[in-house]
Every structure is written in C-alpha cells, then in structure tokens.
Amino acid sequence: MKVNAKSNPNATRKAGAKPGAKVSNMAKPKGKKVNKAWLHEHINDPYVKLAQKDGYRARAAYKLKEIDETLGLIKPGDCVVDLGSTPGAWSQYVRRKLSPTGAAAGALNGRIIGLDMLPMEPIEGVVFIQGDFREPEVLQKLEQALATEKGPIKVDLVISDMAPNLSGIESADSARIAHLVELAVEFAKNQMKPEGTLVAKLFHGSGYDPLVKLFRASFKVVKPMKPKASRSNSSETFLVGIGLKTGADPGK
Ligand SMILES: C[S@@+](CC[C@H](N)C(=O)[O-])C[C@H]1O[C@@H](n2cnc3c(N)ncnc32)[C@H](O)[C@@H]1O
Numbered sequence: 001m002k003v004n005a006k007s008n009p010n011a012t013r014k015a016g017a018k019p020g021a022k023v024s025n026m027a028k029p030k031g032k033k034v035n036k037a038w039l040h041e042h043i044n045d046p047y048v049k050l051a052q053k054d055g056y057r058a059r060a061a062y063k064l065k066e067i068d069e070t071l072g073l074i075k076p077g078d079c080v081v082d083l084g085s086t087p088g089a090w091s092q093y094v095r096r097k098l099s100p101t102g103a104a105a106g107a108l109n110g111r112i113i114g115l116d117m118l119p120m121e122p123i124e125g126v127v128f129i130q131g132d133f134r135e136p137e138v139l140q141k142l143e144q145a146l147a148t149e150k151g152p153i154k155v156d157l158v159i160s161d162m163a164p165n166l167s168g169i170e171s172a173d174s175a176r177i178a179h180l181v182e183l184a185v186e187f188a189k190n191q192m193k194p195e196g197t198l199v200a201k202l203f204h205g206s207g208y209d210p211l212v213k214l215f216r217a218s219f220k221v222v223k224p225m226k227p228k229a230s231r232s233n234s235s236e237t238f239l240v241g242i243g244l245k246t247g248a249d250p251g252k
Helices: 034-044 048-052 061-071 089-098 135-143 171-189 208-218
Strands: 079-083 111-116 127-128 156-160 192-203 219-225 236-244
Touching: 034 048, 034 111, 048 061, 061 219, 061 236, 079 089, 079 171, 089 111, 111 135, 127 135, 135 171, 135 219, 156 171, 171 192, 171 208, 171 236, 192 208, 208 219, 208 236
Parallel strands: 079 111, 079 156, 111 127, 156 192
Antiparallel strands: 192 236, 219 236
C-alpha cells in the first residue's frame, strides 16, 4: 500500500491550495522544450487562473463542474465516493455543492469519501482513505467507511479521476487504465444505489471501445463527455454511466 513518492511524478503536487495559491501541475510533461510550451500553456490557461481565484487545488474541478452542471448529478443529501481524489479539487467541488450555502466549510448535507494512493490535505467534511484502490484491503476500508449499524450506506455517485503513472508503452498503459476503470465499475455495481451514477476518466486508444462496451452492459444510460477544461490535445475523456442495469450482476 505504500507509495514511493520519488517514483511518482504526482507526488510533487501541492495538496493544500488556498485562493491564489499555485494550482496543481496535473499533466506536466517531461523534457525541456515541452516544459517551456507546457509552462506557457499552463500560465495562460484560463482554468488555472479560475482555480486560483476560486480556491480549488487543481483546474480539474471545472471538468467535474461541467459534467455535473450538464447532467445535474450532485443533489443535497448525496453520498459521493471520489476515487483518485488527490490533491482534492473534485472533493472540494462536491463539498461546496453539498453545502446548503455553497461554502467550503461548515454545514454539509451529504457524505463524501475520498480515496487516493497519495496523501491528501484535509477538506472539512471529507473522509479520506489513503491506499491503492487495486488492493483488496483498501477496498475493504472503503466499504467499512460506508458501513452503519443499519447496514451499508448505498452510494449515489462514484467519481473516478484515477490515472496510473504512464510508461509510454501503449498496450501496458491501456491495460492499467482499463483495470482501474473496471474496478470502479465493479465498485459502482456493488455499492451504488440502482439509480446511481458513475463518472470515470479514461483515455482514447486501444482500451477505449471495450470500456464503452462494459459501461453499456452495466448502465442504463451511457454518455461520453469531454468537458471544455479537459485539454483538447489530451486523449483524456470521461464516461458517465447512469442507473445500474437490472441483471447486471454485482462484481461481474
Ligand atoms: C488526475 S489525479 C486526480 C485529481 C483529482 N480528481 C482532483 O480533482 O484533485 C489522479 C489521481 O489518481 C490517483 N491514483 C492513480 N492510481 C490509483 C490507484 N490505483 N489507487 C488510488 N489512487 C490512484 C493518483 O495518485 C492521483 O492522485
């Protein structure tokens, strides 16, 4: 479950952004020339500026915001599980959305559980579990966090922005990405309300079509989405699965 921070480029990210603070370097590429171009794009990126102004830890907040505002996903009282939550922008967005006044602190009408293999600076009202989602004992911790005396709380919304460290070898990377998405679908089938929704990040490439097929087999409605904040030169995209298909066996 332990992560070698040195081998993980994500580990350099600042987790506790305040308004005006540096916004997470999500997809920072390697190499001097690319870095210059990337830095230029990053500095001039309207979503980076907006995230600084709004106090989000990463520009990723606006991807979830657009998906949520398009589909009306997050409702008062919801139980939301955020997979791959660090540095915390999605959890921050959900937290504000579940606040009766849209605030980053104070009353919260709902439940949010974040999970990531990297540490995450606390967000008021968000329960955080550190660990690798692929490991059964981490999944168990997540299930424990949903347990109550009356039985497990069923989840309204699962959001997964998990992205593995990429090796550059297409087949290996596709398999890693697919594995994370498959696990998120399995979790949704087991822990979500029948009318619940899963939002999962994936990438165009050889693994894309089988994952769309998996979503279609698992959810009543499947919507591919590419929010404006997702860079056009990135193969990143999102699949939204709404309503579990009856007969879609949990865990299969
Ligand atoms: C793009 S970042 C998420 C950004 C986040 N949604 C936000 O708004 O701040 C992807 C995250 O997925 C996490 N991740 C990747 N593989 C994981 C795994 N197997 N288990 C848990 N977290 C994982 C990484 O550590 C990283 O923090």
